[in-house]
Amino acid sequence: xRTWIVWALRSSAVLHLLGVLAQALLAGLFVxxxxxxxxxxxxNGGFTHSMLYLQLLSSILLWRPARGPIWxxxxxxxxxxxxxxxxxxxxxxxxxxxxxxGMAIFGATAVLTVLIWRVTR
Numbered sequence: 545x546r547t548w549i550v551w552a553l554r555s556s557a558v559l560h561l562l563g564v565l566a567q568a569l570l571a572g573l574f575v576x577x578x579x580x581x582x583x584x585x586x587x588n589g590g591f592t593h594s595m596l597y598l599q600l601l602s603s604i605l606l607w608r609p610a611r612g613p614i615w616x617x618x619x620x621x622x623x624x625x626x627x628x629x630x631x632x633x634x635x636x637x638x639x640x641x642x643x644x645x646g647m648a649i650f651g652a653t654a655v656l657t658v659l660i661w662r663v664t665r
Contacts, residue, residue: 549610553599556595559598560596560657566588567585589631600617600621616660619652620656629645630645
């Protein structure tokens with residue numbers, strides 16, 4: 545495997561995880577009454593989603609040119625679908641879906657990041 549592809553995948557996975565962690569923090573602070581943090585939550589969501597697209601691209605590069613495993617591509621694609629839905633229900637203020645889906649994304653992202661670091665050694 546090409547080293548730069550592995551590091552691009554690892555870096556994008558970690559940055560995505562940090563973005564997801566920040567989303568949870570900002571959401572928690574917003575619901576406690578700091579209304580200004582909703583804008584930060586929205587902007588960080590854009591950053592986080594962008595990092596996920598970089599992770600998907602890195603996963604594809606790891607799979608095809610580097611002849612690595614395909615499962616990171618499927619995992620990143622599933623997260624793209626989940627986060628896209630998350631953005632849509634968040635913008636529509638469907639909190640009954642937004643909160644639990646956010647928790648699922650948080651857990652899946654944490655597990656995926658650990659697995660990416662293990663598999664690409």
